[in-house]
Amino acid sequence: GNSVTQMEGPVTLSEEAFLTINCTYTATGYPSLFWYVQYPGEGLQLLLKATKADDKGSNKGFEATYRKETTSFHLEKGSVQVSDSAVYFCALSDRWGSGGSNYKLTFGKGTLLTVNP
Amino acid sequence: DTAVSQTPKYLVTQMGNDKSIKCEQNLGHDTMYWYKQDSKKFLKIMFSYNNKELIINETVPNRFSPKSPDKAHLNLHINSLELGDSAVYFCASSQDWNSPLHFGNGTRLTVT
Numbered sequence: 001g002n003s004v005t006q007m008e009g010p011v012t013l014s015e016e017a018f019l020t021i022n023c024t025y026t027a028t029g030y031p032s033l034f035w036y037v038q039y040p041g042e043g044l045q046l047l048l049k050a051t052k053a054d055d056k057g058s059n060k061g062f063e064a065t066y067r068k069e070t071t072s073f074h075l076e077k078g079s080v081q082v083s084d085s086a087v088y089f090c091a092l093s094d095r096w097g098s099g100g101s102n103y104k105l106t107f108g109k110g111t112l113l114t115v116n117p
Numbered sequence: 118d119t120a121v122s123q124t125p126k127y128l129v130t131q132m133g134n135d136k137s138i139k140c141e142q143n144l145g146h147d148t149m150y151w152y153k154q155d156s157k158k159f160l161k162i163m164f165s166y167n168n169k170e171l172i173i174n175e176t177v178p179n180r181f182s183p184k185s186p187d188k189a190h191l192n193l194h195i196n197s198l199e200l201g202d203s204a205v206y207f208c209a210s211s212q213d214w215n216s217p218l219h220f221g222n223g224t225r226l227t228v229t
Contacts, residue, residue: 032214032215034217036217036218038158041222042222042223043121043207043209043220043221043222043223044160044207044209044218044220045220046217046218049217051215087158089160093214093215094214095214103148103213103214104150104162104165104172104173105150105162105211105218106162107159107160107161109157109158109159110158110159110160112158
Protein backbone atom coordinates (compact mmCIF):
# COMPACT_ATOMS: atom_id res chain seq x y z
CA GLY A 1 0.00 0.00 0.00
CA ASN A 2 0.87 3.67 -0.06
CA SER A 3 3.13 5.05 2.63
CA VAL A 4 4.94 8.23 3.61
CA THR A 5 8.20 8.38 5.53
CA GLN A 6 9.42 11.64 6.97
CA MET A 7 12.38 12.42 9.15
CA GLU A 8 11.98 11.86 12.83
CA GLY A 9 11.91 14.85 15.07
CA PRO A 10 12.08 16.80 17.08
CA VAL A 11 13.99 19.40 15.14
CA THR A 12 15.26 22.41 17.07
CA LEU A 13 16.65 25.44 15.25
CA SER A 14 17.60 29.00 15.98
CA GLU A 15 15.72 31.82 14.32
CA GLU A 16 16.89 32.52 10.73
CA ALA A 17 18.38 29.05 10.34
CA PHE A 18 17.79 26.94 7.22
CA LEU A 19 15.19 24.20 7.50
CA THR A 20 14.92 20.89 5.68
CA ILE A 21 12.43 18.18 6.59
CA ASN A 22 12.85 15.09 4.45
CA CYS A 23 9.88 13.19 3.06
CA THR A 24 9.81 10.15 0.80
CA TYR A 25 6.83 8.19 -0.39
CA THR A 26 5.74 4.86 -1.81
CA ALA A 27 2.72 4.81 -4.08
CA THR A 28 1.33 2.59 -6.79
CA GLY A 29 -0.10 5.38 -8.93
CA TYR A 30 0.68 9.03 -9.46
CA PRO A 31 -0.24 10.70 -6.20
CA SER A 32 -0.59 14.32 -5.30
CA LEU A 33 1.72 15.41 -2.49
CA PHE A 34 1.04 17.80 0.37
CA TRP A 35 2.63 19.39 3.39
CA TYR A 36 0.34 20.19 6.28
CA VAL A 37 1.17 22.17 9.42
CA GLN A 38 -0.38 21.78 12.86
CA TYR A 39 0.04 24.60 15.35
CA PRO A 40 -0.47 23.78 19.04
CA GLY A 41 -4.09 23.07 19.93
CA GLU A 42 -5.30 23.35 16.36
CA GLY A 43 -6.24 21.11 13.47
CA LEU A 44 -4.04 20.58 10.45
CA GLN A 45 -3.97 23.15 7.70
CA LEU A 46 -2.54 22.94 4.23
CA LEU A 47 0.90 24.49 3.83
CA LEU A 48 1.60 23.64 0.19
CA LYS A 49 0.96 21.02 -2.45
CA ALA A 50 2.20 19.62 -5.77
CA THR A 51 0.12 17.51 -8.09
CA LYS A 52 2.62 16.19 -10.64
CA ALA A 53 6.29 15.48 -11.11
CA ASP A 54 8.64 18.49 -11.02
CA ASP A 55 5.92 20.75 -9.63
CA LYS A 56 7.12 23.06 -6.88
CA GLY A 57 4.71 24.03 -4.13
CA SER A 58 5.42 27.17 -2.12
CA ASN A 59 3.78 29.18 0.62
CA LYS A 60 4.93 31.47 3.46
CA GLY A 61 8.56 31.01 2.44
CA PHE A 62 8.32 27.21 2.49
CA GLU A 63 9.01 25.19 -0.66
CA ALA A 64 8.88 21.56 -1.74
CA THR A 65 9.48 19.98 -5.15
CA TYR A 66 7.78 16.79 -6.34
CA ARG A 67 10.67 14.49 -7.35
CA LYS A 68 9.36 11.36 -9.03
CA GLU A 69 12.80 9.89 -9.68
CA THR A 70 13.67 9.92 -5.98
CA THR A 71 10.03 9.66 -4.75
CA SER A 72 10.66 12.63 -2.49
CA PHE A 73 8.97 15.86 -1.45
CA HIS A 74 11.36 17.53 0.96
CA LEU A 75 10.22 20.68 2.77
CA GLU A 76 12.63 23.64 2.91
CA LYS A 77 12.67 27.15 4.25
CA GLY A 78 15.59 29.53 4.02
CA SER A 79 15.08 31.40 7.27
CA VAL A 80 12.77 30.09 9.96
CA GLN A 81 10.94 32.20 12.50
CA VAL A 82 9.73 31.44 16.02
CA SER A 83 6.18 31.46 14.66
CA ASP A 84 7.06 28.46 12.44
CA SER A 85 7.21 26.23 15.51
CA ALA A 86 4.66 23.49 14.83
CA VAL A 87 4.29 19.89 13.72
CA TYR A 88 4.74 19.34 9.98
CA PHE A 89 3.12 16.45 8.13
CA CYS A 90 3.95 15.16 4.68
CA ALA A 91 1.04 13.43 2.95
CA LEU A 92 0.06 11.83 -0.32
CA SER A 93 -3.31 11.54 -1.95
CA ASP A 94 -4.09 8.61 -4.16
CA ARG A 95 -7.27 7.43 -5.79
CA TRP A 96 -8.89 4.24 -6.98
CA GLY A 97 -12.20 2.89 -8.20
CA SER A 98 -14.29 3.81 -11.19
CA GLY A 99 -13.08 7.13 -12.54
CA GLY A 100 -10.86 7.57 -9.53
CA SER A 101 -13.85 8.55 -7.45
CA ASN A 102 -12.42 7.09 -4.23
CA TYR A 103 -9.38 8.63 -2.65
CA LYS A 104 -7.66 9.07 0.65
CA LEU A 105 -4.81 10.99 2.22
CA THR A 106 -1.97 9.04 3.83
CA PHE A 107 0.13 10.98 6.34
CA GLY A 108 3.68 10.65 7.53
CA LYS A 109 4.30 10.52 11.28
CA GLY A 110 4.88 14.24 11.64
CA THR A 111 7.98 16.23 12.56
CA LEU A 112 7.95 18.61 15.49
CA LEU A 113 9.84 21.81 14.76
CA THR A 114 10.86 24.19 17.54
CA VAL A 115 12.44 27.51 16.62
CA ASN A 116 14.21 29.40 19.39
CA PRO A 117 14.73 33.18 19.34
CA ASP B 118 -17.80 31.14 9.62
CA THR B 119 -16.01 27.99 10.69
CA ALA B 120 -15.60 25.68 7.70
CA VAL B 121 -15.38 22.37 9.57
CA SER B 122 -16.72 22.39 13.10
CA GLN B 123 -16.74 19.52 15.54
CA THR B 124 -18.18 19.24 19.01
CA PRO B 125 -17.35 18.83 21.75
CA LYS B 126 -13.81 20.17 21.94
CA TYR B 127 -13.06 18.13 25.05
CA LEU B 128 -14.66 14.91 26.21
CA VAL B 129 -13.75 13.19 29.47
CA THR B 130 -15.55 9.98 30.30
CA GLN B 131 -15.17 6.65 32.03
CA MET B 132 -14.45 3.25 30.55
CA GLY B 133 -17.51 1.45 29.31
CA ASN B 134 -19.50 4.56 28.48
CA ASP B 135 -20.91 5.44 25.06
CA LYS B 136 -20.19 8.84 23.54
CA SER B 137 -20.68 10.74 20.30
CA ILE B 138 -18.71 13.40 18.46
CA LYS B 139 -20.43 15.57 15.89
CA CYS B 140 -18.99 17.14 12.77
CA GLU B 141 -20.41 19.57 10.27
CA GLN B 142 -18.88 21.23 7.23
CA ASN B 143 -20.27 24.22 5.34
CA LEU B 144 -17.92 24.00 2.37
CA GLY B 145 -20.19 21.95 0.13
CA HIS B 146 -17.63 19.15 -0.01
CA ASP B 147 -18.67 15.66 -1.02
CA THR B 148 -16.19 13.73 1.11
CA MET B 149 -15.76 13.70 4.88
CA TYR B 150 -13.32 11.84 7.11
CA TRP B 151 -12.53 10.90 10.66
CA TYR B 152 -8.88 10.72 11.71
CA LYS B 153 -7.42 9.64 15.03
CA GLN B 154 -4.26 11.33 16.35
CA ASP B 155 -2.41 9.57 19.12
CA SER B 156 -0.16 11.04 21.80
CA LYS B 157 2.83 10.89 19.44
CA LYS B 158 0.93 12.98 16.89
CA PHE B 159 0.55 10.06 14.49
CA LEU B 160 -2.54 10.52 12.29
CA LYS B 161 -4.49 7.52 11.13
CA ILE B 162 -7.56 7.57 8.94
CA MET B 163 -10.57 5.81 10.42
CA PHE B 164 -13.44 6.42 8.02
CA SER B 165 -14.25 8.23 4.83
CA TYR B 166 -17.69 9.01 3.44
CA ASN B 167 -18.43 10.26 -0.04
CA ASN B 168 -21.89 11.73 -0.42
CA LYS B 169 -23.18 9.78 2.60
CA GLU B 170 -21.69 6.51 1.35
CA LEU B 171 -18.97 4.73 3.33
CA ILE B 172 -15.80 4.55 1.24
CA ILE B 173 -13.06 3.75 3.73
CA ASN B 174 -13.18 1.75 6.94
CA GLU B 175 -9.64 1.22 8.11
CA THR B 176 -9.92 -1.81 10.40
CA VAL B 177 -11.56 0.21 13.11
CA PRO B 178 -13.22 -1.78 15.91
CA ASN B 179 -16.96 -2.26 15.60
CA ARG B 180 -17.40 -0.13 18.69
CA PHE B 181 -16.87 2.86 16.40
CA SER B 182 -19.82 3.66 14.18
CA PRO B 183 -19.90 6.64 11.86
CA LYS B 184 -23.17 8.09 10.69
CA SER B 185 -23.72 10.53 7.86
CA PRO B 186 -27.28 11.87 7.79
CA ASP B 187 -26.39 14.15 4.88
CA LYS B 188 -23.21 15.07 3.08
CA ALA B 189 -22.56 18.05 5.37
CA HIS B 190 -22.50 15.94 8.54
CA LEU B 191 -20.44 13.00 9.71
CA ASN B 192 -20.87 11.97 13.32
CA LEU B 193 -18.87 9.40 15.23
CA HIS B 194 -20.42 7.22 17.90
CA ILE B 195 -18.23 5.13 20.17
CA ASN B 196 -19.60 2.30 22.31
CA SER B 197 -18.00 0.74 25.38
CA LEU B 198 -15.11 3.19 25.54
CA GLU B 199 -11.67 1.82 26.39
CA LEU B 200 -8.54 3.49 27.76
CA GLY B 201 -6.84 3.07 24.38
CA ASP B 202 -9.49 5.22 22.74
CA SER B 203 -7.99 8.29 24.40
CA ALA B 204 -6.75 10.48 21.56
CA VAL B 205 -7.60 13.56 19.55
CA TYR B 206 -10.19 12.87 16.87
CA PHE B 207 -10.23 15.09 13.80
CA CYS B 208 -13.01 15.51 11.31
CA ALA B 209 -12.07 16.71 7.83
CA SER B 210 -13.63 17.28 4.43
CA SER B 211 -12.43 17.63 0.85
CA GLN B 212 -13.86 18.15 -2.60
CA ASP B 213 -11.72 15.79 -4.64
CA TRP B 214 -8.46 13.91 -4.53
CA ASN B 215 -6.35 16.86 -5.66
CA SER B 216 -7.89 19.26 -3.19
CA PRO B 217 -6.57 19.74 0.32
CA LEU B 218 -8.38 18.47 3.37
CA HIS B 219 -10.01 21.01 5.63
CA PHE B 220 -9.73 19.95 9.24
CA GLY B 221 -11.78 20.74 12.29
CA ASN B 222 -9.96 21.74 15.46
CA GLY B 223 -10.24 18.30 16.99
CA THR B 224 -11.97 16.63 19.91
CA ARG B 225 -9.71 15.55 22.74
CA LEU B 226 -11.17 12.36 24.19
CA THR B 227 -9.90 11.19 27.56
CA VAL B 228 -11.10 7.85 28.88
CA THR B 229 -10.45 7.23 32.58
